[in-house]
Amino acid sequence: MIEARDLVKEYVIGDTTLRALDGVNVHIGRGEFAAIMGPSGSGKSTFMNIIGCLDRPTSGSYILDGKPVETLSRDDLAGIRNRMLGFVFQGFNLLPRTTALENVELPLYYSGQDGEMEEKAYAALKSVGLAGRERHFSNQLSGGQQQRVAIARALINDPSVILADEPTGNLDSKTSVEIMDIFTKLNAEKGITIILVTHEPDIAQFAARRIHFKDGKIISDERTPSPPAPLPASGEGRRI
Amino acid sequence: MFILPAIKIAFRGLRVNKMRSGLTMLGIIIGVAAVITMLAVGEGARESLAKSIASLGSNLILVIPGSTTSGGARMGTGNTNTLVPSDAEALDGESAVDAAAAMVRGTGQVVFQDRNWNTAIIGTTGDYERIRDWPVSDGRFINRQDIDGMTKDCLVGTTVVQELFGNEDPLGRIIRINQVPFTIVGVLQKKGQSLMGQDQDDVIITPLSTAMSRLFGKTSVNAIMVKGKSDGVMNRAVEQVKTLLRQRHRIPDGGDDDFSVMNLSEMLSAAETQTKIMTILLGAVASVSLLVGGIGIMNIMLVSVTERTREIGIRMSVGARERDILLQFLVEAVVLSLTGGVIGILIGVGFSTAISQLSRFQTSVSLFSVLLSFLFSAAVGIFFGFYPARKAAGMDPISALRYE
């Protein structure tokens, strides 16, 4: 499903070059639930943005669902973000002064569907436990509720992958657990591949696989032995 | 994404920023209202001029006493007494001339029973009716017998009728003009305002001979009005008038004319062209404000694009393509400018109506100017919205998302 080969991302600031990713090799199969951990500045977000087709690597290749992403056009990437991927960010990234319903509908505008937009959005909000809040503006919702709206938005186009960059970073532990329950359910019931970045080991325990980053490299990649985790594709997961 | 959702998204965007949308529109509103009003004023001026020209009669040549100075014709400087009634009769015989009527002008105090009124008096001959294209609505015009017999018959304009008779029938009544009793034999059709804005119906027409001897004590006339046979022979008619008058007044070769000849039709059509140019000029000046309004849109749209960088990033992250973003901002700009345009048209029409109602200045809103303003504001939206929209669409998703 997601395969990174020697991913390198460099930022040039003035005359120094900063390597945010320094040769990342990883394979994440369909239906996996992976947590990405590591100290601040280790390149987790950079990795997620490339995986999410929001950014391009400096070198190396990224193969998504069998397609090398670097060969795709900007519009192709937009299409992938629209249909195949769902994003959940630490800062929620909802449109301000816009209702929960309209926020959730947003991806549908860009996938060329006209009919049943509202019905779909209602259903998505209901599935994250936000029935009755459809007409609330995003700033009238609590952090946990906003994150649920963001998850509903990520789900609306039935993506095969959800990418969550510190989705619980702004939430208290009780709300965090509720959000993680949603992810767990999506992974277990719908088989959606979930990749999430977190600093908290408790949160990472929800995932069957934990990948650790340090200085732009993967330093460990471990799986919880039980319950039965999906089999790793041969030779892809990199261990140090 | 199709145009309909784009319009929906654009309206949402505008609704979310009501204040800013309103202020942005203001520039377009003022611009369009100015264009509509200016064009209406110009068009109204042109129309009233055209009406006056029509009311004057066609193919007209005016002959007045006194010579033409090098500065051009000077109307109303007929201070020499060179034109006489027989000049008009002689001109009538020229081949390019359809009719000629001499006239004297003055004012007079008119009394009917206990009512009195001060009005303009024109003494002229029967041809005046045809030359000015001014028939009677009742009774008859002055005729040959009136001139020859120096009768005290007269015609009254509608304003005079109203002032002296109200709703009574004036035909056959006797009025006193400067103490002299006259019988009303006809009522003139309503003519309306003259070029100078005078009420042409505030007038009494008497036989030329009577006016000259009994009312004003004159031996010469103020003017001779000549009607050319057709549009095409006007220059020849002017030449014939000049030649004949020089001959009759015994002006030696090389001597200055003791009269001036003006081709009124030509002067008036020149004036009409000038009014047209004025209209275009007014419109152009007003268009500048529309242009300024357009720049205002661009300015606000640019600010809006920067301010909404994060929004653009969010939209891109959920799958908006470049053209979706481009379309969104373009449609926003066009919706702004078109809404402003429509409001501006309404205000402009209201303004024009108010002007013609409150002043005596005629205005006329043409469908053309409305369409022009509408299309122009749409064009302004597209033109000035394109650059900001392009800028928004070209953003990099990740930097847009990270933008603080």
Ligand SMILES: Nc1ncnc2c1ncn2[C@@H]1O[C@H](COP(=O)(O)OP(=O)(O)OP(=O)(O)O)[C@@H](O)[C@H]1O
């Ligand atoms: N746009 C950018 N320009 C320059 N440097 C950047 C940019 N984005 C990230 N970096 C740098 O790349 C490195 C990795 O950043 P990244 O955001 O991936 O870290 P992270 O692991 O997500 O950290 P955190 O846990 O704090 O979110 C950092 O040193 C950061 O300063």
Ligand SMILES: [Mg+2]
């Ligand atoms: Mg990060």
